[in-house]
Amino acid sequence: MRYLVESLAIGALTRGRSVEQFLGSVGDAHAPGVRWVEVVPIGSEFKVVLHMSADVGSENFCDLVEFPPLDPENEDDEFGLEIAVATEAHDALALAEHRTGAVRGRWVNQGMAQDEYRDFVLSGRPRHASPS
Template sequence: MRHLIPAFALAALRRGQQVEQFLGRVERDGQRGLRWIALSPGSSGVTIYVSDVEDVGTDNFFDITEFPPLDPEEESWGRMIAVLPAPEDALHLAERDLAADPQRWVNQGIVCDEYQDFRKMNP
């Protein structure tokens, strides 16, 4: 089972593990690309990052975490949206404000598999 049920996503964050979600296509400043988000726990809380990246994937290269950002001024890991003290708050904000699906969180690194599946369904 690839996707984490909400309780498992919350447990992962509490253990200090990052969770991610592929959100699909995005248009930003007239450029089409892809969006994915990461919730990364740390000493000051859970940081929410949004990455809007160029779709440079191929059948053999689908590591979306390595794709260049749509905005060259943006950091490669995305833009920080917020740092929240509680994992529950971070999940809630991501779902409420960033259109994350509570049933589609994955462990760190699995977002690449999500993108690969997306490519198969959207050639």
């Protein structure tokens, strides 16, 4: 089972584990990139972080956190852009979905968005594919 039902995503977050979701392509033909969103439990809060990186991967190189930033001149975005903070796990997921287009029912455990990226590569890197 790749995707977490909502109760399992919330359970992972309340146990201190991040959840994430691959969102697809970003950028243009001259600077192709990919983006994914992560909900990270930190203390008593849940931070929503949007990541964008250059699309330099392949079927055999899918570790998104190893990809360089989409904009190499903006090092502040290298580790993601915090877009929201919530005090409840459910609210953090809802904020991530509302602000990034993430889809309920497509959350995965930390480190598993790379499998979604591999599927994206194998399908020919569609520019306007829906995550659902």
